Amino acid sequence: xxxxxxxxxxxxxxxxxxxxxxxxxxxxxxxxxxxxxxxxxxxxxxxxxxxxxxxxxxxxxxxxxxxxxxxxxxxxxxxxxxxxxxxxxxxxxxxxxxxxxxxxxxxxxxxxxxxxx
Numbered sequence: 001x002x003x004x005x006x007x008x009x010x011x012x013x014x015x016x017x018x019x020x021x022x023x024x025x026x027x028x029x030x031x032x033x034x035x036x037x038x039x040x041x042x043x044x045x046x047x048x049x050x051x052x053x054x055x056x057x058x059x060x061x062x063x064x065x066x067x068x069x070x071x072x073x074x075x076x077x078x079x080x081x082x083x084x085x086x087x088x089x090x091x092x093x094x095x096x097x098x099x100x101x102x103x104x105x106x107x108x109x110x111x112x113x114x115x116x117x
Contacts, residue, residue: 012058014092015034016055016113017054017055017109018054019033022039022041056093057096058093073090075104084100091107
């Protein structure tokens with residue numbers, strides 16, 4: 001079962017490190033890991049997960065083709081900021097208000113632990 005994405009302008013998060021147990025409407029718990037679809041949680045829980053470095057805020061995908069499936073792109077420090085922003089989108093990393101070095105740091109965190117294990 002896929003998590004329900006947020007509708008109507010609210011925030012969603014994506015796990016970038018470790019795993020998080022998301023309570024589903026049917027009473028089950030789904031393990032959310034790096035590479036899982038973005039999901040909505042309570043504002044306080046989202047803020048806590050982001051603060052702890054487990055998740056990042058992301059924009060909600062507008063269509064299925066915007067959700068990345070498969071191999072993630074390669075990145076390096078020599079890339080332009082615009083190129084890194086495109087790569088960050090594939091990794092689900094929020095780039096709003098961030099410097100190039102911060103984006104690289106977030107990308108490295110995701111790349112070092114892609115399975116959340």
